[in-house]
Amino acid sequence: MAKQVKDQSAMRERPGLMIWNKALPYIMVAPAMIIFAVFVIYPLFYMIYVSFFNWNMISEMKFVGLANYTKMFTDKTFWKALSNTVIYVLMYVPASMILGTLIAVFIKKSTRINKILQNIMFLPYIISLVSISFIWMWMMDYDKGLFNYVLSLFGIEAVNWLGGSDTALFSLALVNVWKSLGYYVLIIVAALQGIPGYLYEAAALDRANPVTTFFKVTLPMLSPTLFYLLLMGIIAAFKTFDSVSIMTSGGPGNATDTIVYELYKQGFVSYRVGYASAMGVALMVIVGGISIFYFAVLQKKVHYQ
Numbered sequence: 001m002a003k004q005v006k007d008q009s010a011m012r013e014r015p016g017l018m019i020w021n022k023a024l025p026y027i028m029v030a031p032a033m034i035i036f037a038v039f040v041i042y043p044l045f046y047m048i049y050v051s052f053f054n055w056n057m058i059s060e061m062k063f064v065g066l067a068n069y070t071k072m073f074t075d076k077t078f079w080k081a082l083s084n085t086v087i088y089v090l091m092y093v094p095a096s097m098i099l100g101t102l103i104a105v106f107i108k109k110s111t112r113i114n115k116i117l118q119n120i121m122f123l124p125y126i127i128s129l130v131s132i133s134f135i136w137m138w139m140m141d142y143d144k145g146l147f148n149y150v151l152s153l154f155g156i157e158a159v160n161w162l163g164g165s166d167t168a169l170f171s172l173a174l175v176n177v178w179k180s181l182g183y184y185v186l187i188i189v190a191a192l193q194g195i196p197g198y199l200y201e202a203a204a205l206d207r208a209n210p211v212t213t214f215f216k217v218t219l220p221m222l223s224p225t226l227f228y229l230l231l232m233g234i235i236a237a238f239k240t241f242d243s244v245s246i247m248t249s250g251g252p253g254n255a256t257d258t259i260v261y262e263l264y265k266q267g268f269v270s271y272r273v274g275y276a277s278a279m280g281v282a283l284m285v286i287v288g289g290i291s292i293f294y295f296a297v298l299q300k301k302v303h304y305q
Contacts, residue, residue: 044284051277058271068278078279080254081262084169088258089237091173096233097226099177100184105218107185108192118189122182129179133246136175137162162248165255172243172256180236184229191225192218231294238287259283 051068053061072078103121107114124132139146140161148158161171195218203213219226241260244250250257250265259279267276 047277047280047284050274051281053274055273056271057273061274064274068275069281071275072278072282077254077257077262078259081257081259084254084256085238085240085258085260088169088173088240089234091170092176092237092240093230093233095173095177096180096184097230100181100188100229101222101226103181104185104188104192105214108189110193118182118186121185124179124181125183127179129242130246132175132179133243136171136178137247140171163252165252168248168252168256172240172247175243175247176237176240180233184233187229188222188225191222195221227294231291234290235287238283 050061052063052065054064054067055061107117138144142148142158142160142163145161147161151158159167162168199217199221200213203217208216239260240258241264244256244258244261245264248256250261260283263276263279263283266272266279
């Protein structure tokens with residue numbers, strides 16, 4: 001007590017030290033906040049600003065008001081890219097979540113073989129998507145690809161995986177599910193291992209079968225992790241670009257043209273920077289709206305221990 005009184009009196013005698021102690025947390029946070037402001041906040045507001053102009057990065061910016069937004073909402077290419085993106089999200093996210101959960105349930109025990117399997121499954125996630133895309137392009141090649149060779153062994157007609165308008169988007173989703181599956185498995189395994197054992201003991205005493213135990217115990221306890229993975233998966237799927245650019249270039253036709261790839265083409269191929277910025281604003285509003293909906297509505301259904 002005497003020491004505390006002494007420290008307080010010392011602080012009163014040295015007001016500069018008190019000011020320093022109050023300012024220290026802000027000083028420590030300042031570098032990160034400056035980087036965030038320069039590389040996130042400023043580009044965000046600048047994108048909104050540019051969306052009201054007609055600009056090709058060479059000539060002077062010409063103010064056009066809402067013309068870029070009007071054009072975007074009446075542009076069939078934009079709506080095609082948006083619909084492709086939504087379909088891609090609906091293929092990629094559920095497949096990653098369901099497969100990741102099922103595999104994690106089977107390899108959740110901390111055994112040597114399960115640890116090896118977890119490491120093997122996580123390897124694709126840390127490999128460059130560029131390298132993975134080229135490997136899958138070879139496997140999906142119409143004439144000399146591995147997939148069609150296997151199909152030919154069973155007398156099945158070859159599939160134009162990346163060249164068919166009905167299969168190209170599915171093929172891209174397949175590649176990205178394969179790459180990210182290990183990440184989903186690893187996160188869900190960690191969550192499964194954190195579920196208290198007494199909950200399963202109580203379920204066993206109630207003679208609950210494995211299916212009932214999964215839906216009444218495991219799934220509710222996994223809900224915070226699944227909530228996070230679902231939201232991050234949707235955001236990542238809306239921003240998909242690399243595999244589209246490398247494997248299909250948005251084709252055939254516009255069958256795999258996603259909103260981010262269309263934004264890239266408008267901004268860095270056609271140099272319609274203002275129009276591309278308007279697309280960026282639309283994407284921001286869509287992703288932000290989904291995030292707000294999740295936190296406002298779906299978070300209420302998340303079970304926190």
